[in-house]
Amino acid sequence: MARPSALTPEQLDAAMAGLPDWSVRDGMLHAEFVFADFALAFGFMAAVATEAARLDHHPEWTNVYSRVTVGLVTHDVGGITGLDLELAGRMSALAMGFTKP
16 A cells, blocks of 8 residues: 655645644644543544554554543654544544543
């Protein structure tokens, strides 16, 4: 499978309009998701893990109690790609299915 190319700044700016929960920080797509408790945060992570495996693209993330902090970048191409945008969109959609405080 061919790896995607890094997005240009213009492409990234245009794509960010469709990802209101996300920002670009330190060269990565960044988001923080906060849930009502640890079980919901962990359930979200499990659901994302399934999607990430389907895309063969995996997040850098941490979980502390009810908060999941995410960074997405395609390391092997040295930048943010369409793969990162796709996973970010799926993560945002999945988060909607979990109760937030």
